[in-house]
Every structure is written in C-alpha cells, then in structure tokens.
Amino acid sequence: MLLFRSEENIDRWCAETKMPRGVALGLDQLWQLSKLWYSDRLSPDFAGRTAAQVEAIFEKVGLTATFWRLS
Amino acid sequence: MDLGIRHFVYRHFVAEARPPTVDEIAREFNLARTEAEAAVERLHQHHLLFLEPGTTDIRIANPFSAIPTDYQVRVGPRAYWANCAWDMLGIPAALHTDAVIEAVYTDTREWTTITISSGELQPAAGVVHFPLPVRQWYDDLILT
Numbered sequence: 001m002l003l004f005r006s007e008e009n010i011d012r013w014c015a016e017t018k019m020p021r022g023v024a025l026g027l028d029q030l031w032q033l034s035k036l037w038y039s040d041r042l043s044p045d046f047a048g049r050t051a052a053q054v055e056a057i058f059e060k061v062g063l064t065a066t067f068w069r070l071s
Numbered sequence: 072m073d074l075g076i077r078h079f080v081y082r083h084f085v086a087e088a089r090p091p092t093v094d095e096i097a098r099e100f101n102l103a104r105t106e107a108e109a110a111v112e113r114l115h116q117h118h119l120l121f122l123e124p125g126t127t128d129i130r131i132a133n134p135f136s137a138i139p140t141d142y143q144v145r146v147g148p149r150a151y152w153a154n155c156a157w158d159m160l161g162i163p164a165a166l167h168t169d170a171v172i173e174a175v176y177t178d179t180r181e182w183t184t185i186t187i188s189s190g191e192l193q194p195a196a197g198v199v200h201f202p203l204p205v206r207q208w209y210d211d212l213i214l215t
Contacts, residue, residue: 001155001156002141002177002199003141004178004199005178005198006198007198009176009178012178014200014202019202021202025198025201027185027195027198030160034157041133041165042078042081044075044078046078048117067205069206070205
C-alpha cells in the first residue's frame with residue numbers, strides 16, 4: 001500500500017505504471033483500521049485470524065464492499 | 072514452539088529494530104539451525120511472518136520491515152521501517168504508542184511528516200492506495 005497526495009494522482013500513477021487501480025483510504029480511516037488490525041499483534045497468543053474475523057474488522061470501520069471480503 | 076518463536080521475532084524487532092537471524096532464534100530456543108529454519112518456514116507458510124524469497128531471512132513481520140522503505144517510524148529513540156503506508160500507522164498501533172512518521176508520497180516523491188500524538192492522528196494530507204482486493208493480498212505481498 002502506497003501513500004499518495006490525492007486520488008487523482010493515484011489514477012494518473014496507475015495509468016502510467018500500469019498498476020491495478022484499487023481503493024484509496026483516507027489517513028483517519030486507516031488509523032482507525034490500524035488500531036483494530038494491529039493492537040494485538042505483539043501478543044504471545046496471536047496466531048492469525050479467520051476470514052470472518054478479518055471481515056469483522058473491516059466492517060467496524062465501514063469497509064463492507066466486495067473489495068474487502070474474503071468469502 | 073512456533074508461536075513462541077513468532078513472539079520472539081516481534082520482541083526482537085521492537086527492541087532492536089531488526090528481526091533475529093535464524094542463528095539467533097536457534098540459540099534462544101536451544102534448537103539446531105535446521106530446526107529453527109523449519110520453524111520460520113512454517114511461520115511463513117501460515118502468513119505469520121514472511122521470508123526473503125529463497126532464503127530463511129525474515130523480511131517482514133507485519134507491520135515491521137527488515138529492509139529500508141519509504142516509511143520510517145520514530146518511537147522515542149528507536150526508528151523502525153514499515154512495510155507500506157498502512158504499516159506506518161500499524162507500528163504505533165501495535166506498540167500502543169505515539170510516533171513520528173517520515174513518509175514519501177509515491178506520486179511526487181516529496182517527504183511528509185505524520186504524527187500520532189496522545190493516541191490521535193494529527194491532521195495530515197494524503198490517501199493510501201490498496202491496489203488489490205483482500206482475497207489477493209497474499210498472491211504478491213510485495214506488490215500489495
């Protein structure tokens with residue numbers, strides 16, 4: 001995942017580099033997602049997540065589109 | 072045993088800003104080198120860390136990167152490399168701490184500073200691009 005100044009610049013960069021154009025998140029939403037995603041990463045018990053757990057985290061920050069689904 | 076090694080890798084990353092070598096893992100757990108190599112390969116297969124292709128060198132223990140990137144995260148006296156623009160926020164989230172992030176905009180190659188202070192993201196310009204849908208993330212982790 002790469003940082004850009006704007007969505008328009010993502011469009012241009014993807015066209016120039018022939019990279020796939022996906023979805024852009026603002027930094028505020030990404031910070032909320034990061035806290036849910038990574039808060040337990042240093043726990044000795046962390047052993048990965050199920051697809052349902054992954055989707056539940058995305059849903060908590062409003063990411064419900066097919067792009068964010070594993071099932 | 073493998074989850075214990077996974078946790079050791081993370082503790083080592085946090086303390087030293089780099090992953091342990093296989094030899095350091097073997098020493099820590101009193102294993103033969105081949106046993107330590109097999110353990111990190113199993114953790115790689117389970118997506119609990121990621122090895123440099125063709126080696127048993129640990130490259131990624133999300134959100135930490137063993138190699139320099141466009142995203143450096145300063146926490147107190149330590150500086151960590153994040154794998155990507157998501158992981159630059161993932162490091163303070165994982166450490167439950169404030170941080171000062173130096174990051175490069177991919178489109179302009181300009182540096183910017185992003186700050187987490189008192190647990191809050193301070194106003195900063197930018198958007199993060201996720202090129203691939205979630206179900207494809209592990210097809211090509213470097214591109215992702």
